[in-house]
Amino acid sequence: xxxxxxxxxxxxxxxxxxxxxxxxxxxxxxxxxxxxxxxxxxxxxxxxxxxxxxxxxxxxxxxxxxxxxxxxxxxxxxxxxxxxxxxxxxxxxxxxxxxxxxxxxxxxxxxxxxxxxxxxxxxxxxxxxxxxxxxxxxxxxxxxxxxxxxxxxxxxxxxxxxxxxxxxxxxxxxxxxxxxxxxxxxxxxxxxxxxxxxxxxxxxxxxxxxxxxxxxxxxxxxxxxxxxxxxxxxxxxxxxxxxxxxxxxxxxxxxxxxxxxxxxxxxxxxxxxxxxxxxxxxxxxxxxxxxxxxxxxxxxxxxxxxxxxxxxxxxxxxxxxxxxxxxxxxxxxxxxxxxxxxxxxxxxxxxxxxxxxxxxxxxxxxxxxxxxxxxxxxxxxxxxxxxxxxxxxxxxxxxxxxxxxxxxxxxxxxxxxxxxxxxxxxxxxxxxxxxxxxxxxxxxxxxxxxxxxxxxxxxxxxxxxxxxxxxxxxxxxxxxxxxxxxxxxxxxxxxxxxxxxxxxxxxxxxxxxxxxxxxxxxxxxxxxxxxxxxxxxxxxxxxxxxxxxxxxxxxxxxxxxxxxxxxxxxxxxxxxxxxxxxxxxxxxxxxxxxxxxxxxxxxxxxxxxxxxxxxxxxxxxxxxxxxxxxxxxxxxxxxxxxxxxxxxxxxxxxxxxxxxxxxx
Amino acid sequence: xxxxxxxxxxxxxxxxxxxxxxxxxxxxxxxxxxxxxxxxxxxxxxxxxxxxxxxxxxxxxxxxxxxxxxxxxxxxxxxxxxxxxxxxxxxxxxxxxxxxxxxxxxxxxxxxxxxxxxxxxxxxxxxxxxxxxxxxxxxxxxxxxxxxxxxxxxxxxxxxxxxxxxxxxxxxxxxxxxxxxxxxxxxxxxxxxxxxxxxxxxxxxxxxxxxxxxxxxxxxxxxxxxxxxxxxxxxxxxxxxxxxxxxxxxxxxxxxxxxxxxxxxxxxxxxxxxxxxxxxxxxxxxxxxxxxxxxxxxx
Numbered sequence: 001x002x003x004x005x006x007x008x009x010x011x012x013x014x015x016x017x018x019x020x021x022x023x024x025x026x027x028x029x030x031x032x033x034x035x036x037x038x039x040x041x042x043x044x045x046x047x048x049x050x051x052x053x054x055x056x057x058x059x060x061x062x063x064x065x066x067x068x069x070x071x072x073x074x075x076x077x078x079x080x081x082x083x084x085x086x087x088x089x090x091x092x093x094x095x096x097x098x099x100x101x102x103x104x105x106x107x108x109x110x111x112x113x114x115x116x117x118x119x120x121x122x123x124x125x126x127x128x129x130x131x132x133x134x135x136x137x138x139x140x141x142x143x144x145x146x147x148x149x150x151x152x153x154x155x156x157x158x159x160x161x162x163x164x165x166x167x168x169x170x171x172x173x174x175x176x177x178x179x180x181x182x183x184x185x186x187x188x189x190x191x192x193x194x195x196x197x198x199x200x201x202x203x204x205x206x207x208x209x210x211x212x213x214x215x216x217x218x219x220x221x222x223x224x225x226x227x228x229x230x231x232x233x234x235x236x237x238x239x240x241x242x243x244x245x246x247x248x249x250x251x252x253x254x255x256x257x258x259x260x261x262x263x264x265x266x267x268x269x270x271x272x273x274x275x276x277x278x279x280x281x282x283x284x285x286x287x288x289x290x291x292x293x294x295x296x297x298x299x300x301x302x303x304x305x306x307x308x309x310x311x312x313x314x315x316x317x318x319x320x321x322x323x324x325x326x327x328x329x330x331x332x333x334x335x336x337x338x339x340x341x342x343x344x345x346x347x348x349x350x351x352x353x354x355x356x357x358x359x360x361x362x363x364x365x366x367x368x369x370x371x372x373x374x375x376x377x378x379x380x381x382x383x384x385x386x387x388x389x390x391x392x393x394x395x396x397x398x399x400x401x402x403x404x405x406x407x408x409x410x411x412x413x414x415x416x417x418x419x420x421x422x423x424x425x426x427x428x429x430x431x432x433x434x435x436x437x438x439x440x441x442x443x444x445x446x447x448x449x450x451x452x453x454x455x456x457x458x459x460x461x462x463x464x465x466x467x468x469x470x471x472x473x474x475x476x477x478x479x480x481x482x483x484x485x486x487x488x489x490x491x492x493x494x495x496x497x498x499x500x501x502x503x504x505x506x507x508x509x510x511x512x513x514x515x516x517x518x519x520x521x522x523x524x525x526x527x528x529x530x531x532x533x534x535x536x537x538x539x540x541x542x543x544x545x546x547x548x549x550x551x552x553x554x555x556x557x558x559x560x561x562x563x564x565x566x567x568x569x570x571x572x573x574x575x576x577x578x579x580x581x582x583x584x585x586x587x588x589x590x591x592x593x594x595x596x597x598x599x600x601x602x603x604x605x606x607x608x609x610x611x612x613x614x615x616x617x618x619x620x621x622x623x624x625x626x627x628x629x630x631x632x633x634x635x636x637x638x639x640x641x642x643x644x645x646x647x648x649x650x651x652x653x654x655x656x657x658x659x660x661x662x663x664x
Numbered sequence: 665x666x667x668x669x670x671x672x673x674x675x676x677x678x679x680x681x682x683x684x685x686x687x688x689x690x691x692x693x694x695x696x697x698x699x700x701x702x703x704x705x706x707x708x709x710x711x712x713x714x715x716x717x718x719x720x721x722x723x724x725x726x727x728x729x730x731x732x733x734x735x736x737x738x739x740x741x742x743x744x745x746x747x748x749x750x751x752x753x754x755x756x757x758x759x760x761x762x763x764x765x766x767x768x769x770x771x772x773x774x775x776x777x778x779x780x781x782x783x784x785x786x787x788x789x790x791x792x793x794x795x796x797x798x799x800x801x802x803x804x805x806x807x808x809x810x811x812x813x814x815x816x817x818x819x820x821x822x823x824x825x826x827x828x829x830x831x832x833x834x835x836x837x838x839x840x841x842x843x844x845x846x847x848x849x850x851x852x853x854x855x856x857x858x859x860x861x862x863x864x865x866x867x868x869x870x871x872x873x874x875x876x877x878x879x880x881x882x883x884x885x886x887x888x889x890x891x892x893x894x895x896x897x898x899x900x901x902x903x904x905x906x907x908x909x910x911x912x913x914x915x916x917x918x919x920x921x922x923x924x925x926x927x928x929x930x931x932x933x934x935x936x937x938x939x940x941x942x943x944x945x946x947x948x949x950x951x952x953x954x955x956x957x958x959x960x961x962x963x
Contacts, residue, residue, distance in 0.1 A: 031896050
C-alpha cells in the first residue's frame with residue numbers, strides 16, 4: 001500500500017501544468033527582432049515545424065515525468081505491507097530465533113511490557129511446525145534456548161526474565177543466535193529491542209550472511225520525558241564537611257522543575273532547579289561533617305527509573321598529608337615558597353583522585369613523630385638547620401617509606417654536605433650557577449628524562465611550557481650513581497633528581513620553588529610538576545572507585561586467592577551499592593549509558609550487519625516505530641535521474657539532427 | 665578606476681564615453697602610444713635636395729654651413745606638403761542602427777568611432793577633413809577645411825546623427841559627387857547591405873575623379889552568424905518585410921548567402937579599384953585602426 005510522508009507536497013503535481021502552458025505559448029510565439037537585412041534569411045518550412053513538434057512532444061513528456069518523479073520523491077513515498085502481522089516465508093520452512101534485549105533501558109519507557117506483548121503476537125504468527133529459539137541478552141547472554149517446537153517452554157523462559165541493571169551488548173546476543181541457528185535452512189532472527197543509540201552504535205555487530213533473514217522490531221516509546229543523575233562528585237570542603245555536585249539532565253522536550261533529594265543517614269535535603277529541555281545542570285549540596293559514609297540522591301519518578309537514584313561514598317577518601325618545613329626565623333622569605341606549594345597542593349581538581357592536606361611547621365619539628373602520619377615532607381632549605389637527632393629521624397622516616405622534597409636555601413652547600421654525611425644523598429655540591437644578571441639570559445630546562453613519569457606526563461606539547469620556564473639561579477651539584485636525574489639544565493647540570501632511600505624517596509631540586517628563583521610558580525607546569533613528582537614518589541593512591549552494575553571487581557582489591565567471580569564479591573556489584581574493600585571505597589551505580597533516549601538509525605545497523613550480504617526485510621509491529629515501512633524515495637530519485645539523462649541525450653540528438661538537416 | 669591602454673580601445677569603453685571629441689582623442693592617443701614616436705616633424709616642409717644658388721633667390725634658403733666650409737653657394741630645396749582633403753561619407757540608414765547581442769554599440773556608433781579616430785589622425789597630419797552623412801536624404805554635411813575646430817565640427821555633427829530611413833545610395837552619392845570638386849580621399853563607411861550592385865559603380869566615380877577611395881564596411885557579428893536560438897520573427901529595419909524562422913535551421917543557408925553577398929561586394933569594389941576594409945563591431949578599435957593603417961601603408 002503506497003503512502004506518503006508529506007502528502008501535501010503532491011499538490012506540487014499541479015505545477016506540471018506550467019511547462020505545458022509554457023510549451024504551448026512558446027510554440028506559437030516567435031520573438032520579434034528588428035534585423036538589419038532579412039534578404040539572406042530563409043523562411044523555415046512548415047514540414048520541419050511539424051516534425052519538430054512531434055519530438056518536442058516526447059521531450060515535453062520526458063520533462064513532465066522527470067518533474068513528477070522529483071515531486072513524488074520529495075513527498076516521501078513509502079510502501080507499507082498489508083497489516084496482517086507476520087508473513088512467514090511460504091516455500092522454505094523457517095527456523096526462528098528471538099533475540100530479546102534485556103538491558104537496563106528496557107525497564108523504562110514501557111519497553112519490557114511491549115517487548116512481551118509483541119513477542120507473543122509474533123510467536124503466534126508463525127506456523128506450529130516452525131522451530132523457535134530464544135536468546136535474551138543484557139551485558140552478556142542471560143538466557144538461551146535452541147530452536148524447538150515447544151512454544152510454551154520458550155514463552156515461559158522469557159516470562160521469568162526481567163531487564164538487568166546493566167548495559168546491553170547486542171552483538172553478543174545476535175552472535176549467539178547465529179551460532180544456535182547454525183546452517184539450518186530458512187534462518188531467521190527477530191530482534192526485539194528499544195534500539196537505544198548508545199547501546200547499538202557503540203557495539204561491534206557480527207556479520208550476517210545473506211541466507212539469514214533478520215527483522216528489527218522496535219519497542220518502547222522514547223518520547224516520554226526522563227530525568228537522570230549522570231554523575232556525582234564529592235569533595236571535602238575547606239570549612240569542614242563535604243560538598244556534593246550532581247550533574248542532572250532533563251531529557252525531555254519540555255522545561256521542568258526537577259527536585260533532587262539527598263538522603264544521608266536518615267536526614268534528607270532537597271534542591272529544586274529549573275531545567276531547560278535537554279539541559280545538563282550541576283546541583284550542589286553541602287553536608288556537615290560526620291553525616292555518615294553513604295549518601296543517596298533521588299529524582300522523582302519518570303519513564304526510566306534506574307537513573308533516578310545515585311549512591312555515593314561520603315566517608316573519608318585516602319588523602320596525602322604533606323608537611324612543609326621552613327626555617328622561619330633564619331630565612332623568612334621561604335614563607336613564599338611554602339605558600340606557593342601549599343596552594344598548589346590544596347587546589348581541588350574535579351575528578352582528581354588524590355587529595356592533599358598540607359600543613360606547615362618550623363625547623364624544630366619532631367620528624368620521628370611524623371613516621372606513618374605524614375606522607376611527604378617538603379623541606380624548603382631547612383636541612384642545614386636540623387639537629388643531628390632530626391637528621392637521624394629523617395633517615396628513619398625515609399627508610400620507612402616517606403618522601404622528602406628538598407629545595408636549596410641560603411646554605412645550599414651545607415645542606416648537601418649534611419645529606420651526604422647521613423648517607424641520604426650521593427650528590428656533591430659544586431657551586432652556584434651564574435645569575436641571570438651575570439649571564440644576560442635566564443637558565444632553561446634543557447632535557448626531561450624521557451623514561452621517567454615526568455617525561456611521560458610532559459609529552460611534546462606539554463613540555464613546551466616546561467622548556468620555557470626561566471630559572472634565574474640554581475645550585476650546581478654532581479649527581480651520584482644511584483640518582484635518577486629527572487631534569488637537566490641547558491648546560492647539562494642536574495636540576496631535579498630522585499634518589500631511593502630504603503622504601504622512601506628523596507627528591508632534590510637545584511632551585512627553590514618560589515617566584516624569586518624561577519617563574520615556575522606562575523606557570524601551568526607548576527601544578528602537574530609538583531603533584532606528579534610527589535605522586536610518582538609515593539605510588540598511586542586512589543580515591544573512590546566507581547563501577548557500573550555488572551562490572552567485576554579488580555583482583556588487586558581482593559584478598560589473596562579470592563576471585564572476582566566468587567559469589568561473595570560478584571554480588572557486591574550486581575545492584576547499586578556502596579562498600580569498602582581493602583580500605584578503598586567503591587560506588588556501584590547503573591550505567592548512565594542506558595539513559596540515552598535516542599534510537600539508533602536502523603539503516604546504519606543493517607548496513608553494519610549485512611556488510612557482506614543483502615537486506616531481506618523488516619517486520620510489522622504495533623509500536624510507534626514503523627520499522628517495517630520501506631521508503632521508496634530513492635527509487636523515484638533514481639527514476640528522475642534516468643529521465644533526466646534520457647532527456648539530455650534526446651535533446652542533444654534532436655539538436656544535432658536539426659543542425660545536420662540545416663546543413664543538408 | 666584606472667583604465668589600461670588596452671581598455672582604452674575596447675569599443676565598449678569608447679562607446680561609454682559619449683563625447684566623440686574625448687573618445688577620439690582617447691582612442692588615438694591610446695593607439696599612437698604604441699606606434700608613433702612623434703607627430704610634429706618640421707613645419708610642413710620636407711627637405712628634397714640641394715641646388716646651385718641662382719641670383720635673386722631668397723637668401724633664407726641658402727645653406728650657410730656649406731658656404732662656410734666650401735665657399736660654394738647652395739640652396740636647400742624643400743617640397744612643400746600639400747594639404748589633403750579627406751571626406752567621410754557616412755551611411756546613416758536604419759540598418760546602421762542594429763546592435764547585436766555581443767556588441768557594445770550600434771553599427772553607426774562604431775562607424776562614428778572609427779571615423780572620429782581617423783579624422784583626428786588626419787587633422788593632426790594637417791589634412792582638411794569633411795563629413796557627408798545620408799540615408800534617404802542628406803543628414804549632415806561639413807565642408808572640408810583646415811581651420812581650427814574643424815574636427816570638433818565634424819564630431820558635433822556626428823553626435824547629431826540619428827539612423828533612420830532607407831539608404832538611397834544612388835541619388836545621394838551622385839549629389840555628393842556633384843558637390844565634390846577637389847581631389848582627395850573619400851572614406852565611405854556603411855554596412856553596404858543590399859548595395860553590392862550599386863555601390864561599386866558609384867564609388868568608381870570617385871576614382872575617375874582621381875580621388876582615393878576607401879570603403880569601410882561595418883558589420884555586427886550577429887549579422888555574420890545569426891546566433892539566435894529560438895524561433896524569431898525578423899523584421900526588416902529598412903522596409904516592411906518580415907521573416908519568421910528557426911535560426912538553427914536557417915543558419916547554414918544564411919551564412920552561405922551572406923558569404924556570397926560579401927564575395928560579390930568585394931569583387932565589385934576591386935574591379936572599381938576601390939579599397940575595401942571590413943570591420944566588425946566587436947573588434948577592438950585598435951584592430952580597426954591597425955587595419956586602416958595597414959591598408960593605407962600599402963598604398
